[in-house]
Amino acid sequence: MRLASGRPLGEFELSKIRRHQTQNEPLIFERSSLGKIGYQLPPLDVPPVDADEALGAENVRGEIAGFPEVSEVEIIRHFTRLSTWNYAIDLGLYPLGSCTMKYNPRLNEAVARIEGIVDAHPYQPQTLAQGVMRIQQVLESYLSNITGMAAVTLQPAAGAHGELTGILLIRAYLESKGDARGVVLIPDSAHGTNPATAATAGYKVKEIASNERGMIDMASLEAAVDDSVAALMVTNPNTVGIFEQDIARVAALLHDRGAQLYMDGANMNALVGVARPGDFGVDVMHLNLHKTFSTPHGGGGPGAGPVAVKSHIEPFLPVPRIREEAGMLRYDHDLPDSIGRVRAFYGNFGVLVRALAYILAHGGDGLRNATLDAVLNANYIRKGIENDYHLPYDAPSMHECVFSDSKQSLYGVKTGDIAKRLIDYGFHPYTVSFPLIVHGALMIEPTETESKGELDLFIDALKSIAREAETTPELVLEAPQTTRTSRVDETRAARKPIVIWEPPADGV
Amino acid sequence: MRLASGRPLGEFELSKIRRHQTQNEPLIFERSSLGKIGYQLPPLDVPPVDADEALGAENVRGEIAGFPEVSEVEIIRHFTRLSTWNYAIDLGLYPLGSCTMKYNPRLNEAVARIEGIVDAHPYQPQTLAQGVMRIQQVLESYLSNITGMAAVTLQPAAGAHGELTGILLIRAYLESKGDARGVVLIPDSAHGTNPATAATAGYKVKEIASNERGMIDMASLEAAVDDSVAALMVTNPNTVGIFEQDIARVAALLHDRGAQLYMDGANMNALVGVARPGDFGVDVMHLNLHKTFSTPHGGGGPGAGPVAVKSHIEPFLPVPRIREEAGMLRYDHDLPDSIGRVRAFYGNFGVLVRALAYILAHGGDGLRNATLDAVLNANYIRKGIENDYHLPYDAPSMHECVFSDSKQSLYGVKTGDIAKRLIDYGFHPYTVSFPLIVHGALMIEPTETESKGELDLFIDALKSIAREAETTPELVLEAPQTTRTSRVDETRAARKPIVIWEPPADGV
Amino acid sequence: MLAALGIESIEDLFASIPECLRYRQRLAIPNGRSEYEILDYFRARAEEGAKGYASFLGAGVYRHFRPVVIDALATRGEFLTSYTPYQAEISQGVLTTIFEFQTMVAQLTGMETANASMYDGSTAVPEAGMMAARITRRGRLLAARSLHPEYRQVLNTYYRHQDLPIETVRYDRDSGQIDLTDLESKLSDEVAAVIVQSPNFFGLIDKTREAAELAHRYGALLLVIFSEAAALGILEPTAEADIVAGELQSFAHPTSYGGPCVGVLATKKKYIRQMPGRLVGQTVDADGNRAFCLTLATREQHIRRAKATSNICTNQALVALMATVYMTVFGKQGLRELAEQNLAKARYLADAIRANAGSLVFSGPFFNEFVVRPGLGDSARVNDAALEKNVIGGLELGRLYPELDGALLVCATEVNRREEMDSYAACFGSSSRRI
Amino acid sequence: MLAALGIESIEDLFASIPECLRYRQRLAIPNGRSEYEILDYFRARAEEGAKGYASFLGAGVYRHFRPVVIDALATRGEFLTSYTPYQAEISQGVLTTIFEFQTMVAQLTGMETANASMYDGSTAVPEAGMMAARITRRGRLLAARSLHPEYRQVLNTYYRHQDLPIETVRYDRDSGQIDLTDLESKLSDEVAAVIVQSPNFFGLIDKTREAAELAHRYGALLLVIFSEAAALGILEPTAEADIVAGELQSFAHPTSYGGPCVGVLATKKKYIRQMPGRLVGQTVDADGNRAFCLTLATREQHIRRAKATSNICTNQALVALMATVYMTVFGKQGLRELAEQNLAKARYLADAIRANAGSLVFSGPFFNEFVVRPGLGDSARVNDAALEKNVIGGLELGRLYPELDGALLVCATEVNRREEMDSYAACFGSSSRRI
Numbered sequence A, B: 001m002r003l004a005s006g007r008p009l010g011e012f013e014l015s016k017i018r019r020h021q022t023q024n025e026p027l028i029f030e031r032s033s034l035g036k037i038g039y040q041l042p043p044l045d046v047p048p049v050d051a052d053e054a055l056g057a058e059n060v061r062g063e064i065a066g067f068p069e070v071s072e073v074e075i076i077r078h079f080t081r082l083s084t085w086n087y088a089i090d091l092g093l094y095p096l097g098s099c100t101m102k103y104n105p106r107l108n109e110a111v112a113r114i115e116g117i118v119d120a121h122p123y124q125p126q127t128l129a130q131g132v133m134r135i136q137q138v139l140e141s142y143l144s145n146i147t148g149m150a151a152v153t154l155q156p157a158a159g160a161h162g163e164l165t166g167i168l169l170i171r172a173y174l175e176s177k178g179d180a181r182g183v184v185l186i187p188d189s190a191h192g193t194n195p196a197t198a199a200t201a202g203y204k205v206k207e208i209a210s211n212e213r214g215m216i217d218m219a220s221l222e223a224a225v226d227d228s229v230a231a232l233m234v235t236n237p238n239t240v241g242i243f244e245q246d247i248a249r250v251a252a253l254l255h256d257r258g259a260q261l262y263m264d265g266a267n268m269n270a271l272v273g274v275a276r277p278g279d280f281g282v283d284v285m286h287l288n289l290h291k292t293f294s295t296p297h298g299g300g301g302p303g304a305g306p307v308a309v310k311s312h313i314e315p316f317l318p319v320p321r322i323r324e325e326a327g328m329l330r331y332d333h334d335l336p337d338s339i340g341r342v343r344a345f346y347g348n349f350g351v352l353v354r355a356l357a358y359i360l361a362h363g364g365d366g367l368r369n370a371t372l373d374a375v376l377n378a379n380y381i382r383k384g385i386e387n388d389y390h391l392p393y394d395a396p397s398m399h400e401c402v403f404s405d406s407k408q409s410l411y412g413v414k415t416g417d418i419a420k421r422l423i424d425y426g427f428h429p430y431t432v433s434f435p436l437i438v439h440g441a442l443m444i445e446p447t448e449t450e451s452k453g454e455l456d457l458f459i460d461a462l463k464s465i466a467r468e469a470e471t472t473p474e475l476v477l478e479a480p481q482t483t484r485t486s487r488v489d490e491t492r493a494a495r496k497p498i499v500i501w502e503p504p505a506d507g508v
Numbered sequence C, D: 001m002l003a004a005l006g007i008e009s010i011e012d013l014f015a016s017i018p019e020c021l022r023y024r025q026r027l028a029i030p031n032g033r034s035e036y037e038i039l040d041y042f043r044a045r046a047e048e049g050a051k052g053y054a055s056f057l058g059a060g061v062y063r064h065f066r067p068v069v070i071d072a073l074a075t076r077g078e079f080l081t082s083y084t085p086y087q088a089e090i091s092q093g094v095l096t097t098i099f100e101f102q103t104m105v106a107q108l109t110g111m112e113t114a115n116a117s118m119y120d121g122s123t124a125v126p127e128a129g130m131m132a133a134r135i136t137r138r139g140r141l142l143a144a145r146s147l148h149p150e151y152r153q154v155l156n157t158y159y160r161h162q163d164l165p166i167e168t169v170r171y172d173r174d175s176g177q178i179d180l181t182d183l184e185s186k187l188s189d190e191v192a193a194v195i196v197q198s199p200n201f202f203g204l205i206d207k208t209r210e211a212a213e214l215a216h217r218y219g220a221l222l223l224v225i226f227s228e229a230a231a232l233g234i235l236e237p238t239a240e241a242d243i244v245a246g247e248l249q250s251f252a253h254p255t256s257y258g259g260p261c262v263g264v265l266a267t268k269k270k271y272i273r274q275m276p277g278r279l280v281g282q283t284v285d286a287d288g289n290r291a292f293c294l295t296l297a298t299r300e301q302h303i304r305r306a307k308a309t310s311n312i313c314t315n316q317a318l319v320a321l322m323a324t325v326y327m328t329v330f331g332k333q334g335l336r337e338l339a340e341q342n343l344a345k346a347r348y349l350a351d352a353i354r355a356n357a358g359s360l361v362f363s364g365p366f367f368n369e370f371v372v373r374p375g376l377g378d379s380a381r382v383n384d385a386a387l388e389k390n391v392i393g394g395l396e397l398g399r400l401y402p403e404l405d406g407a408l409l410v411c412a413t414e415v416n417r418r419e420e421m422d423s424y425a426a427c428f429g430s431s432s433r434r435i
């Protein structure tokens, strides 16, 4: 018996059912059918132009092979269905360590779409850009107050971009002193962007081993800092969630030897309102507005990575800088020492707007309270599972706690398996196998967003999984069982990469 | 071993896992915890007032027992999670017969939220309401053009409300002629709102049996129309999806005998641009803007049920009417014969805005093409399953086709079971067991929205289910198996109704 | 697809429509426009409105702050583009929120049960009245003159053709509340229900308890109506009421020129089978998990046909969802603080107007609305002066209440800023100069 | 929770921060505000802008119609509030859309592969340059002077401290396209890549094919850059290009004062392991169903650390999603019609300006932007006259190109109405009168 779709009946059920409805949406290219359109344009109110004449026939393309041809409702359904295959903060706890997945207030989406802001053009006359310039100026001032630094640039598009900007600033500063030096020191616990950044900025990277307490080892630092060292990049609290207690001494040591201290501010959610890097002796640092200041992560950006600096670095900041004279704001491009631009225009402005809205909503005290709650939540989880998972460093945790899978790996269960099993319990996993100094790390950052109720469910899930690891490891090793997509074969993806869709050979 | 949540570990997995994440959200009341807040208010900029003094202590309430206390993120998660338990047009075919579940363009949501429209107040000076009045006037004129009627009122809030308005109009008209009469005739195929409406308007209802072709039986109508009859309420195309071919003769007969013809316009999606009720001899009719004109159904409203009338009925329309003088619009309240208001203010204005946007987007020809496609789709489905299901009436189908479960019921499978099984195939079911003249009806209305691809999948699903009904009826009888919620016990709900949440006896 | 159907053209499918009934012209509707042109069209209409004006209009439709999360959630396709949850297994999202809605409405109104929504306040009233008539098997209704005039108009339209005569009960000229002597004089054992609004149309907390006592003495029910839901945050519910019906627009929807709104109807448990409209009930699914579904459908038109408790089918589900989100956001504390802010703003404005020679017409306690008479000049002058300052003044009552000609119904909510109120109050003085 | 942790106050948890490093003051940030006050604050800022002005600015950031569905979909929490899809099993939504994004970018650019996005066009260029250096193991770059000046600034910042000297290649003073003789003179076997933008900063279709031929002759790669994606709908992709990098803002995001944007980087399959940034690849899950995941992570910083192809981590996923929706909405036909409308509008405006004594500075074929010199008066006068009519004129080139002082870079897209263009063109005449 034939089916309307042409498939034999037997096959049918596979084609649509997959646990529940809307789970079998094809790629948009597979949905396309000749001549369908979903777009609208007003009729042209000027004479049409012959493209071949205007551009020269050789410059005019034929049709874009394979490009989608679908109707509006198919578009709505396609992306709506795909969206249901995704986990998100809006659906529950998202404890990715080091990512600060906090709630993204909807207000900020509304604010960023206000007419006059969302449609501002970077080249519109400054007399007609006072509002958008004011937003930058106010945000800069709040961020320098929060970090305890002298000045802030909002140009970097994300944290790693901020790191690059920061290291280039240090380089320019040192050069102005006569020697840019050649080495950047980085603790072995650091995030991958740190060494990658140093290299991009033309520095050699030397790793500093952490001590048994998960902190920078002063001795090895002492030994490492010679006059080839331009800077140390330190994350504080570090990636093990521990505050670097010697940070002030570290700064002093570096400064003694003509080096600078760069701080990766990705973990500022542990410090805002409680302590200021500027007071630690930090010379340059970046912030991740999409972490600490809650701009939506959007599946992986856009973010913003403002860089805050001490006054001796200020002359080197990217052009342009905002200046105020008699209540009027203007851009100053005349900065002979500037490292130049790190991005066109004024950074991810729409993200800056959201971050400012977040700061205004919290106010100074509210920001500090968020910090307190974030640290409380992390410690509550730590306490909740400390008997079930191995804690490699017992130093006090700040905004996140890092465990290891050493207990579970006795039964062949690794951190990656535990993570997948968490999915079956309805949670997004923690960060897996980072930082590198912890073998089989479970890096858990709940943020202030979570209520005790959600934390308890999460703790229960981890306890339950710990028990499963002992009693029924296969349950964990085969997880997730409850999702549309079962365990994904990442090795296969890398072996023979398929990164774009291609029409089936038979041209169907 | 105790869990953080206090539950013994054994229980745990039940509590969160249910096929996949976010499927165990409790009621908002169960989420509440003392003192939590999710609201914000600006500080009061005037002196506070003592409520007891201002209103009298006896008028001031204590706290609202049981009312929610939750944070903003909990609110977002609560409703986002609940939303994922719902099927919708945005997720796929929604072939509810008689409901015209067509795609709801997102544009119309944007349009209805434009400042100056969304914040207009019904009592603002008419000089400052010209825009919103113009929207009504233009929509009225388009709807009268589409229906071929002389005038339109936009006040009714939904179809049934439009029916009531229409019957009251007929009553007022007949009264003005001297006798309101006492009976309204309604075909046995009619939607339940028709008899309910007639009764609400103070009429007795007499049913007219349909003939073997599913249409009004002229003979029994002849017999039924005497001078006690105020009107006949007919749906055209009728609820079996068949055009009432004798409609003009029906009208003539009624008019001969001093009665009026009311048309239920719920099925106008089969006629727009192709035929106009005004040309059939219809005196009064309603439209469902949330059906034919695609305003979102919103889980059951809001809708709008404008009523269109011939000129002899116009004087009786609800107050106020919009009049234009020298380009200025004004409301005319001075209508001595009007039946009065059927709703405060100007009806579901926001819905009217969306409907006008829909009409403007389609234009006259576009509306007609939508009609053609809607009828084509219904007939394509009919053709696709006519060998698998019993077709009670073989008259040509318009916008919907109605089958019966008589073949499947041989195996104990009823239309309700087939509907539930469709859910497993990823579709919303058709309308079940309506119209009443078809025993075990499957009432299928795809609308113009659906592509051939989606229709084919739907046809395949129904074919496959027909086969299951023969070979593995239990599969069908126990459906749905693939949803978060399995078959719901509706009998139990009605036996001892629980319609509001109450705190558990132990006060927990 | 045509091939599959064995036809040449789609037109063939319309063969069953007699040729003489086919429409052969083109609709007199311009060609389809792109979304950008349509946005422009409506923006142009919006410019013909009152953009950027401050406003002191209430009178049944109220301006309140609306948390942005309401639209963020209500525009999710799963809510926006679904329909009445006939198929419970894939409609638990809507069903659960309606169940929460019913619960919150009951909690707010102090009733034991509430339905899934009515069209709006004005249509909820006649539905409640018919319900009362069914319960008492009586045929007369008494409605306070201080019930919203447009609600009364709707009531008349509904009842004109049923034998449900309505009589109006006067309000006390001093207090503005219901005239209890007049009420008593009109009560009899033919009266099904007494309909009282509180806060009433004049913004006054009305004597619902006294009215209830009288009504019950004659075996009639008391129907309590409200159009400003914000008052429920602070107003003691009338425990003696038999049915509470009203309007929740304040909790959900922008003024939107008066619609869509969302009507509510709440009552005692014992009357549940007499209620109009949809009801969501709790039950279990085949696995024993809690689930919800539409219930007591035997009251409704699609089962009961001509004997149904109402003809309502589509209601206002999405607006009810918005109200549910709103009530959740404000919650226990927020609704109270909201009400207190309204109370304070309205009193501030009333005092400011008094200071400008205006005088309150009624002595009863008011919530966020009050009736005022300019001391100098008339209401029209005051509002004209206000318009010149981009302020829309209160409602002139002359058309609706001839006896109150020259008086204004003025509303102030939490959205009205102090400066706006000062500016409007000044018009009561200023306008005088122009006499 | 404090009890569970056995502490008195949350402060105790911060004991590990040395007392001397604690911040004991209150932040100099005003108390938290309600969402209504915050909306007011930003609306006030918006009023200090150019609301309601017509504009002829482009120069790297373009005004285009944005289908309403883009935001309707991109604001769904499942997309908006998720992060980089590290956990493939619960991130198939984002992974699938990125895979579609990569595919569409490849289709548009005529390349074989594309990554998941870069920050923007300006940062995609140096990343592409470093990639070319890795591939060719060479250390010089040649960049056309007609590459967006701010892109060139970023390029300089990135390379200043690497031994990647950049030389600028002149543009032909007549055609405005790259000066091929100058290019050839600067080419050598030390050159890693030649960077040409097309349409270039002056809006001109540039000689990418000729440049490719020259570059390849010297074993250098050709990098083709674009900042106006709308041109891709009609412009023949440069098959000879080795890497294509650019900006997709036109397809996704409002101008938003220049950000967020979305950079793209596409190339030949053989270079895939040298690409910077995230890549999504196709694979299967344990049940054999097609699935997607992040792949070739060995290129990236979190695995390769100092040896990574780039330090990028967070990219522009949400804007890439918007672009994916945009490209899907317009599709095959729409992108073509869009490009044709831009072509027509820009030509109409150019002619209108010529008719008002303005003259085109370059003879090369332009897409929707062109450089024009007022015949009478200077560019400043023209734009001042325009501002008086609420029109923002083209970009004055003096600051960026001293040799073009007094000239304007004028852009017209499908959003510019004929009347707007007439009104701006008139300024070229009118301004003369004021000399």
Ligand SMILES: Cc1ncc(COP(=O)(O)O)c(C=O)c1O
Binding pocket: A098, A099, A158, A159, A160, A161, A191, A193, A194, A235, A239, A264, A266, A267, A288, A303, A305, D312, D313, D314
């Ligand atoms: C410690 C740390 N540093 C730097 C980064 C890079 O920030 P971004 O992803 O915004 O580029 C991250 C982000 O994951 C991080 O966790």
Ligand SMILES: Cc1ncc(COP(=O)(O)O)c(C=O)c1O
Binding pocket: B098, B099, B158, B159, B160, B161, B191, B193, B194, B235, B239, B264, B266, B267, B288, B303, B305, C312, C313, C314
């Ligand atoms: C044939 C018919 N008539 C009337 C109605 C009632 O319309 P509404 O639900 O808008 O009140 C419906 C809606 O289902 C219907 O299908």
